[in-house]
Amino acid sequence: MAGLVAAARVRELGAQAVVFEKGTRPGGSMLLSSCVIWRHRSWDELRAECAGGDERLQGLVWERLDGAIEWLESLGAPVVAPETGNPRTIGKRFEPTGLTEALVRRAGEIRLGAPLRDVDGPLVLATGGFQGSRELVERHIAPAAPLRLRANPWSAGDGLRAGLARGAALSAGMDEFYGRNMPDAAFTEAEFVPLAQLYGRFARAFDENGEEFFPGEVSWSENDLVQATARRPGGRAWYVLDEAALEQRVRERTVAEMVALAPTAVAPDELPFPAPPGARVAVRVAAAITHTIGGLRIDDRARVLRQDGTAIEGLYAAGVDAGGIATGGYASGLAAALVLGLASAEDAVH
Amino acid sequence: MIRSVTQDETRTAIESIARLRTAERAADAGTRSQIASARRFLERLVGPTVRPADAARVLGVSRPSLKRWIDKGEIATVRTPTGRREVPVSELVSLLEELNQTEAREGRPLGRVLRERRRRAEEGVDIDRLLPRRRSRDHRVPELQALAYHRLVAERLDEKLVEEARERLSEWREEGRIHPTWEERWRGLLAQPISRIAEILSADTKAARALRQTSPFVGVLTEHERRRLVRAVEERAAS
Numbered sequence: 001m002a003g004l005v006a007a008a009r010v011r012e013l014g015a016q017a018v019v020f021e022k023g024t025r026p027g028g029s030m031l032l033s034s035c036v037i038w039r040h041r042s043w044d045e046l047r048a049e050c051a052g053g054d055e056r057l058q059g060l061v062w063e064r065l066d067g068a069i070e071w072l073e074s075l076g077a078p079v080v081a082p083e084t085g086n087p088r089t090i091g092k093r094f095e096p097t098g099l100t101e102a103l104v105r106r107a108g109e110i111r112l113g114a115p116l117r118d119v120d121g122p123l124v125l126a127t128g129g130f131q132g133s134r135e136l137v138e139r140h141i142a143p144a145a146p147l148r149l150r151a152n153p154w155s156a157g158d159g160l161r162a163g164l165a166r167g168a169a170l171s172a173g174m175d176e177f178y179g180r181n182m183p184d185a186a187f188t189e190a191e192f193v194p195l196a197q198l199y200g201r202f203a204r205a206f207d208e209n210g211e212e213f214f215p216g217e218v219s220w221s222e223n224d225l226v227q228a229t230a231r232r233p234g235g236r237a238w239y240v241l242d243e244a245a246l247e248q249r250v251r252e253r254t255v256a257e258m259v260a261l262a263p264t265a266v267a268p269d270e271l272p273f274p275a276p277p278g279a280r281v282a283v284r285v286a287a288a289i290t291h292t293i294g295g296l297r298i299d300d301r302a303r304v305l306r307q308d309g310t311a312i313e314g315l316y317a318a319g320v321d322a323g324g325i326a327t328g329g330y331a332s333g334l335a336a337a338l339v340l341g342l343a344s345a346e347d348a349v350h
Numbered sequence: 351m352i353r354s355v356t357q358d359e360t361r362t363a364i365e366s367i368a369r370l371r372t373a374e375r376a377a378d379a380g381t382r383s384q385i386a387s388a389r390r391f392l393e394r395l396v397g398p399t400v401r402p403a404d405a406a407r408v409l410g411v412s413r414p415s416l417k418r419w420i421d422k423g424e425i426a427t428v429r430t431p432t433g434r435r436e437v438p439v440s441e442l443v444s445l446l447e448e449l450n451q452t453e454a455r456e457g458r459p460l461g462r463v464l465r466e467r468r469r470r471a472e473e474g475v476d477i478d479r480l481l482p483r484r485r486s487r488d489h490r491v492p493e494l495q496a497l498a499y500h501r502l503v504a505e506r507l508d509e510k511l512v513e514e515a516r517e518r519l520s521e522w523r524e525e526g527r528i529h530p531t532w533e534e535r536w537r538g539l540l541a542q543p544i545s546r547i548a549e550i551l552s553a554d555t556k557a558a559r560a561l562r563q564t565s566p567f568v569g570v571l572t573e574h575e576r577r578r579l580v581r582a583v584e585e586r587a588a589s
Contacts, residue, residue, distance in 0.1 A: 042560045043490045063492055074429040087531035090563055 001030035001103070001334060002319025003126035005341030006348075008075065008106035013349040019110040020117065023154040026110055027100035028128045028319075029291060030334055032152060034193045035099060037072075037334045038084045038091030039065045045088065049219070052172055052328030056300045061325060061339045065091070068338045077102040085251060088220060091332065116158045122314045122348035125304070126341065129292040129320030130157030131177065140174040140294065147235055150179060150192050150288035159321035163296040166315055169307040171323030174294030178330055179226045183262040184236055184286040197262060197285050199255045200225040202248045203239035207232035210273025223330040230287035237285050238271060242278040259283055291333050295323030302344035316344035355395060357404055363392045364400070364408050364439060368446035375510065382510070386517065399428060399436035408442050409449070411460055424464045426573035441573050467574055477582040482554050495583045496562040497554060499576065503567045504548035512547060515566035516540050522566070532564050540566075 004026060007017035025031070039062050040046035046058060069092055073079060081093035104110060116127060130136040133156040134146055141147070164170075180196040187195050201218040205225060213232055218225045229237040246256040259265050264284040268275035271282050296304050296317040303311035319337035326336075355363070370389040374382050400408070405425075406416040419425045420435075425445070427435045448463045480498035482489070503511070519536055522528040528536075539550055539561070550558055551567070571579070 041563050042556065043493065044556055044559075059490065063490060066492070070429075074433055076433065082525065082527045083529055085529065087529045 001028055002337035002341040004103035004107045005338055006124045006318055006345040007108055008103050009342050009345035010349055011106060011108050015349045017108055019107055020114040021110055021112050022115040023152060024112060026104050029151045031096050031100050032189050032192050035096040036084050036091060036093045037069060037338060038089040038332045039335055041088055041090050049329035050326045050331055053326055054324045057325045060300045061335050064339045065335050068342055075102045075106055116162055124316040124318055124344045125159035125163055125321045126318045127159035127321055128155030130160050131289040131292050132156035141177055143231060147230055148182060148286050148288040150182060150290045159317060160295060163304050163317060166312055167306050168304045169297040171294050171297045173324060173327030176293040176327060177289045178223055178291050178293055178333060179287055179289040181226050181229055181285040182288040183264040184284040185263045195261060197283060198222060199250050199258055200239060202245040202255055203241050204276060206238045206240060208234060208236055221330040226287050235287045239283045239285055240276060240279045241281050243280055246280060291320045293326050295321050297324060298322045301347040302340045318344045360396055360400060360404050361408050363396045364442055367392050368443045371443060372447055396439055399430055399438050401436055405437035405442055409460055440569055444572050477586060491584060491587045493559050495580050498579050498583055500551040500562055503570045504551040507544055507548045511570060512540055518566040528564055535561060536566055
């Protein structure tokens, strides 16, 4: 998304842009997401939740997002929900195909199947993170690797490598990621959203050895539980549910309905350890990575920085390639893609 | 709708909305809610914005004149989902209401209304009065803008504004534009006496800051006033 946004904004400002898209289609991981673009309602809450993140970058995204969403709407991107459905956040839910089309119409030339390469003039790195590279995940997010991939396959650290080759520094939180616990079975792109087992807050979570590993309160995004799951043996967990848990609702579905879709649901007596009292059903889940949270260090003009804090001339990073925004917690990756895409374009043109 | 609204009908509807709004202000509570439902019907019929050509007809000015005022920022425009610049109906209605009051006089009435509006906005917005004296690191610019906006609303708060806010909450609920949690909080507040509502609108607390992020008091200030306020806070933050 960040690359398309940057190109659309560059052209709106009267300059030229070319998008090199490694994949077979534009839209990156945004196209596969539930496409809610949001910020925390309260600045204090964002700071409390993502305490390890760069405050200036957080401020940039938080302050510019509402205007940036209006800009997206002005391009004709279809809104499917004018509100996020979460009282802690403010934003809108777009229709991902329509949003991609609206951006593609404005982005100008898009070369599909064309990986990142050296170009003359300013370059915006927007390759979507390094979750698609087993090697990079193993190096930075260990001991979590290997994780199931819940993202497009092309975001494999091309931006990170290109930035490092030009002397870039890494951001904080290189070992953190955003993801969901998915059924521990094969799933397709179309199942990324509907199969997400987003009810860990109602379940008791055990690892393969029967150890209950997350006794505290799960955060609303459940990203803390997912990262903890990634660090258990095999990156797996068992969600054990009682009758009351099955009746809970998450958005428009009950937990029972979500469990019914999971191919790895079993009766309690099939668990590899003694079932806790009251258990009705258990689901074997595996941590799946949607995008990395660490990446290249940037400033609030999206310029890639060296270790000494100076900016690398003409090099920008936007979206997931830019790290250190949601460190310690979780904030909308699409919001960072949108705002940093705009910011990089504006700085590059001026 | 079985057919689209014609240009003449748009003009008549907007003129009617302006007259109904004026009538609402003078009416008692029961009559007011009846007039309001007729007004809202017309507002839905016309939609949120009109093209500049229609706006010029409604205001009785030439298109080049209108464009001049738009370029100078005297008349607000917004970008529609199709990327066109259009004039918000709320802007036209507030201008028409003021025009109706000055109509009897001679000269170029719209120019005078706009001049008057500029003068009022410049006098009315004393930004230092609307912001906390000491700016702490925790204050983000949009939070300060919302605070200044609501402090100005609080100064003008009356039963009618509260009732309009309640109506807006109902509309937003129907359209799914507000989370039920925040709708409930606002309803709870709007059931309080005016002095208490004004106090919370003006409060510089965490809870009030979160509440103001989704506020049914949008559109209480004119677009001109709002933009001036937003700019003034930005300028103060930058200095």
